[in-house]
Amino acid sequence: MNKIDDPFREAREASGVLSCQIQGETVPMILRHEDVRRAAKDWKTFSSDAPFRVPIPSEEDVRSMRQLPIETNPPEHTEYREIAEVYFRRAKEPAVIAQVEALVDQWLHHALDQDSIEIVRGFALPIQSYALTYLLNMPESEAQTWIGWGTHVFRDGASGKKKGEALESYLHGQFDRAMAHPGPDFFSALTQATFRGRPLTREEMMGFANLAFAGGRDTVIYTLSSVIAYLGQHPEALEFLRADPARIVHASEEFFRAFMPLTHIGRVCPVDTDVHGVEVRAGGRVSLGWASANMDATVFECPGEVRLDRKPNPHLSFGFGAHLCLGAPHARLLVRTLLQKCVEHVGKINVLQSKRHIEQTESYERPIGYESLVVQMRRR
Numbered sequence: 001m002n003k004i005d006d007p008f009r010e011a012r013e014a015s016g017v018l019s020c021q022i023q024g025e026t027v028p029m030i031l032r033h034e035d036v037r038r039a040a041k042d043w044k045t046f047s048s049d050a051p052f053r054v055p056i057p058s059e060e061d062v063r064s065m066r067q068l069p070i071e072t073n074p075p076e077h078t079e080y081r082e083i084a085e086v087y088f089r090r091a092k093e094p095a096v097i098a099q100v101e102a103l104v105d106q107w108l109h110h111a112l113d114q115d116s117i118e119i120v121r122g123f124a125l126p127i128q129s130y131a132l133t134y135l136l137n138m139p140e141s142e143a144q145t146w147i148g149w150g151t152h153v154f155r156d157g158a159s160g161k162k163k164g165e166a167l168e169s170y171l172h173g174q175f176d177r178a179m180a181h182p183g184p185d186f187f188s189a190l191t192q193a194t195f196r197g198r199p200l201t202r203e204e205m206m207g208f209a210n211l212a213f214a215g216g217r218d219t220v221i222y223t224l225s226s227v228i229a230y231l232g233q234h235p236e237a238l239e240f241l242r243a244d245p246a247r248i249v250h251a252s253e254e255f256f257r258a259f260m261p262l263t264h265i266g267r268v269c270p271v272d273t274d275v276h277g278v279e280v281r282a283g284g285r286v287s288l289g290w291a292s293a294n295m296d297a298t299v300f301e302c303p304g305e306v307r308l309d310r311k312p313n314p315h316l317s318f319g320f321g322a323h324l325c326l327g328a329p330h331a332r333l334l335v336r337t338l339l340q341k342c343v344e345h346v347g348k349i350n351v352l353q354s355k356r357h358i359e360q361t362e363s364y365e366r367p368i369g370y371e372s373l374v375v376q377m378r379r380r
Helices: 009-014 033-041 076-092 094-112 119-135 142-147 165-180 186-192 202-214 217-233 235-243 245-258 328-345
Strands: 017-022 025-030 265-268 273-275 278-280 285-288 346-360 365-379
Touching (some): 033 285, 076 094, 076 119, 076 186, 076 202, 076 328, 094 119, 094 328, 119 142, 119 365, 165 186, 165 202, 186 202, 217 328, 217 346, 217 365, 235 245, 235 328, 235 346, 245 328, 328 346
Parallel strands (some): 025 285
Antiparallel strands (some): 265 285, 273 278, 346 365
16 A cells, blocks of 8 residues: 555546546546545535535435435535534544543453454444444444444444344334433434424434434444554554554544545436536536545645645645545544554554455446454554
8 A cells, every 4th residue: 555546637637627437427526636626616516406416426225314414505505514613523522532542442442452353343333433433422322233233334234134124123213212301412413403493304404314324334434444454554653653653643643534434425417417528418417526625736745645744735645625524533533542542552554364355347447444353563
């Protein structure tokens, strides 16, 4: 992992757009940093008011409701976002930070006590799941159910159920419980929330909760796994951070840039639109190429190199504009805490086995995190 894979460089430099074949549809991916930022802010031209079609591939077959607030435009988006944001801001609260620090410390010591450990499902998945209980103010015991859904609740499925069915059944059960016995948790808050003077419908509640469980799950797991792999492949990086732990903040942002787990996200054009020379008919999709934008050499010096002291670092790994990722503080807390605990306790990480996760399409192939990663950790 000495160089970051960049399958979009030629198209980005030549035309700024790559026509992708996705589910029988030609979707132009916008590739340049400034173009992606501009499109992300222009919701009238590139709309998010497109249920099921914002994720790529689209998700009509794995869920039955619009995800909120991501699949709406301003001003509705702004008002919906305010409902959920109070819980996602919990990642900045001292009590939640302390819980995450204790969690990562516990799992890191568990890894250090083993001859070897599989990182994706045996380390990153439980950390993501338990940390989410803190964010949503749910009992820790719920994490065991969430761990059972695997790295992606839609793709991994659960015990023979139709994709997404396990999640929707679980969410309905939680809302039923919260309606009958409200508490201080995320589900209870949604049952008591209002939108424009009226209570949320069950479908709206489900839309918020569906995104909370599906939106940042695999992305966090792939990022944590990629960080561990990088530290194993580059022992000098751990020593660099250990020499001055204040470097962890910039290093975290560089890891988010370099290992961006979400290649692109969809938008729909309400009217016929020219997208850098590609005609998109009304109702057609375009995509915002976050991963490509993060590799734009007009913005990032030597973008193919991981530079842990990169500054400034205007990466787009958490999006841009109104739809800036609600889970960004949570993801930052997890990565920074992982690095801090590695600096404190880990002497060396040896990568024993690895299998990259490859996003394969007709138009490009891009490694994203790991399917499996077995390492040996040694104490300082």
